[in-house]
Amino acid sequence: MIAANWKMHMTSAEAGSYVTDLIKRVKDISRTEIVLCPPFTALGTVDQMIAHSNIKLGAQNMYPAEKGAITGEISPLMLKDIGCSYVILGHSERRSIFGETDEDVNKKARMAMECRLLPIICIGETLEQKKAGDTERVIASQLKGCLTGIGDMEGVVIAYEPVWAISGGDPDIKPATPEEAQKIHSRIRSVIQEIYDKDTAESVLILYGGSMKPENAADLLAQPDIDGGLVGSASLKPESFEPIITAAEKSQE
Numbered sequence: 001m002i003a004a005n006w007k008m009h010m011t012s013a014e015a016g017s018y019v020t021d022l023i024k025r026v027k028d029i030s031r032t033e034i035v036l037c038p039p040f041t042a043l044g045t046v047d048q049m050i051a052h053s054n055i056k057l058g059a060q061n062m063y064p065a066e067k068g069a070i071t072g073e074i075s076p077l078m079l080k081d082i083g084c085s086y087v088i089l090g091h092s093e094r095r096s097i098f099g100e101t102d103e104d105v106n107k108k109a110r111m112a113m114e115c116r117l118l119p120i121i122c123i124g125e126t127l128e129q130k131k132a133g134d135t136e137r138v139i140a141s142q143l144k145g146c147l148t149g150i151g152d153m154e155g156v157v158i159a160y161e162p163v164w165a166i167s168g169g170d171p172d173i174k175p176a177t178p179e180e181a182q183k184i185h186s187r188i189r190s191v192i193q194e195i196y197d198k199d200t201a202e203s204v205l206i207l208y209g210g211s212m213k214p215e216n217a218a219d220l221l222a223q224p225d226i227d228g229g230l231v232g233s234a235s236l237k238p239e240s241f242e243p244i245i246t247a248a249e250k251s252q253e
């Protein structure tokens with residue numbers, strides 16, 4: 001799976017031109033699941049444009065209730081209604097800017113699953129945690145916290161996004177090396193095995209995020225435990241997103 005997290009970018013008109021271009025570029029992709037996660041305001045436009053294509057739709061957040069007096073929030077049923085198959089939960093920007101905790105992410109993930117919306121659950125350590133040698137403990141604790149009470153992992157996607165590697169387009173921020181990322185992905189799979197079982201651990205998709213770009217996608221995707229990417233800045237232009245999708249497709253040949 002290669003998923004685009006557009007964050008707070010793209011008007012509906014911009015999204016429309018992007019999708020017109022991307023659809024042509026990826027029409028022959030058959031092994032890789034392509035997911036676009038636009039801002040809420042562009043979901044409707046993108047949904048209409050990707051009908052009959054090989055692209056799926058995801059949102060970037062949701063509130064954990066079906067409906068209610070909760071001004072300014074969007075429910076999982078609304079996301080299903082507008083065509084979403086996926087929802088990104090617990091992105092580090094939600095955690096750092098809005099104070100979301102593993103418990104919040106867990107509530108959202110459980111409600112998403114109840115509404116048959118598949119969560120892409122983001123986890124990842126900060127630079128301070130990495131420097132303190134705390135990465136594996138943080139990852140295990142986030143996974144356990146986010147997955148509490150989720151009995152069936154079918155369709156749940158985990159995205160490992162080391163916070164120190166998320167660039168937002170800043171060229172000075174360096175991504176994890178393929179070896180560094182593989183080590184943590186393998187640890188994530190073992191924690192999932194500890195919580196669930198071997199079959200679940202083997203089948204769960206673990207995406208890497210934290211500057212997957214055309215230059216490093218093939219090397220990251222060649223790692224045995226990296227099953228795809230959650231792509232931020234490089235997903236904002238079809239010309240930089242397409243080579244990442246093509247690298248994913250080739251990695252499965």
Ligand code: PEP
Nearest residue numbers: 166167168210211232233
């Ligand atoms: C992200 O924040 O999900 C992300 C991966 O960003 P970038 O690709 O810009 O590092």
